[in-house]
Amino acid sequence: MLRQIEGSRAVAEAVAACRPGVISAYPISPQTHIVEQLATLVRDGALGTCRFVNVESEFAAMSVTIGASATGSRAYTATASQGLLFMAEAVHNAAGLGLPIVMTVANRAIGAPINIWNDHSDAMSQRDAGWIQLYAETVQEAADLHVQAFRLAEELSLPVMVCLDGFVLTHSFEAVDVPDRERVAAFLPDFRPRQVLDPDDPVSIGAMVGPDAFTEVRYLAHTAHLRALELIPRVAEEFAETFGRDSGGLLHPYRCDDATTVVVALGSVLGTIEDTVDELRRGGDRVGVLGITSYRPFPFAQVRAALRTATRVVVIDRALAPGTGGILAADVRAALTGVAVPVYTVVAGLGGRAITRRSLGEMLLRAERDELEPLSFLDLDDARVDRELARAAGRR
Structure with missing residues (x-):
């Protein structure tokens, strides 16, 4: 009920x-x-x-x-x-x-x-x-x-x-x-x-x-x-x-069957990503979502199979390994070992920052043009970062 x-x-x-x-x-x-x-x-x-x-x-x-x-x-x-x-x-x-x-x-x-x-x-x-x-x-x-x-x-x-x-x-x-x-x-x-x-x-x-x-x-x-x-x-x-309902399992693919760009993520952000993908699909973009339920053990073979149509993969990471980059992205890359598919890491939502459809949509359009850096930060305040870097450089 x-x-x-x-x-x-x-x-x-x-x-x-x-x-x-x-x-x-x-x-x-x-x-x-x-x-x-x-x-x-x-x-x-x-x-x-x-x-x-x-x-x-x-x-x-x-x-x-x-x-x-x-x-x-x-x-x-x-x-x-x-x-x-x-x-x-x-x-x-x-x-x-x-x-x-x-x-x-x-x-x-x-x-x-x-x-x-x-x-x-x-x-x-x-x-x-x-x-x-x-x-x-x-x-x-x-x-x-x-x-x-x-x-x-x-x-x-x-x-x-x-x-x-x-x-x-x-x-x-x-x-x-x-x-x-x-x-x-x-x-x-x-x-x-x-x-x-x-x-x-x-x-x-x-x-x-x-x-x-x-x-x-x-x-x-x-x-x-x-x-x-x-x-x-x-x-x-x-x-x-x-x-009487599907729940759990290893993965949750969404509109992945013919997708050339697939977004991989964990947790509640998947709902926002799915809404964004629906909007992009209406514009003709072949985008899909792969939600991972079982992160440990990591389903390497199943992830590889789910990404079989992708020509690019975008991993939304909600945690950062300083000096390395995305944590989830590292496992996705390992699953695609030997497959010539670029994997872009997008760190997003750290400390509760909102992940909006607008920001996701703009980011995915850049991904489709292969304009993303291998590691990027969604909605990063570049001006604030530049000020702090300049201040730190002045102390040296």
């Missing part, structure tokens, strides 16, 4: 429908509304025996979920920005231990300078931590991806990070069909952990591993992600059969 609902509440209700045993989180904008709602549901008894654990930091939140998962509970947490960085050590530990934790990351810029608005810098900083990373385009997809995330995590025994754009999705109101508990129960079986810490049957996990075996441990983690590439689309198909 469609309801007009805030994104954070839709995510919280979807998580609640998944019957978590332990929830632990520390407040940080813009994810706080999610765990506030979950805390209310736990307090009111709506989640049965689920425990909500109040902690003193994000590092503690992840540590609690690690302990809960290792002892056989379905565990969940949420964070954003500096909070994700604070728990980074434990984030890597969760993956290394193969614990099926689900975490929401309400994507937000990383300081300094302090910025609370949306870009993808936080999740990108942990892209190689060993977690599956799924990016939502809409509030509906954000809710749906959490249900699929628990299924994926528990079938693979890997943690899953569901990324949704802070404020843009967490605080917006949309008509959402929140997954109901009855169908979620049919789709998501009770949690049966592969490993359980039990005082009556003591074992050690996460013990010291020396050079003689550490490479093999990392290799096995890599193979688990390769299995995820097969499981993610299968789980999405089963979700569509159960809930």
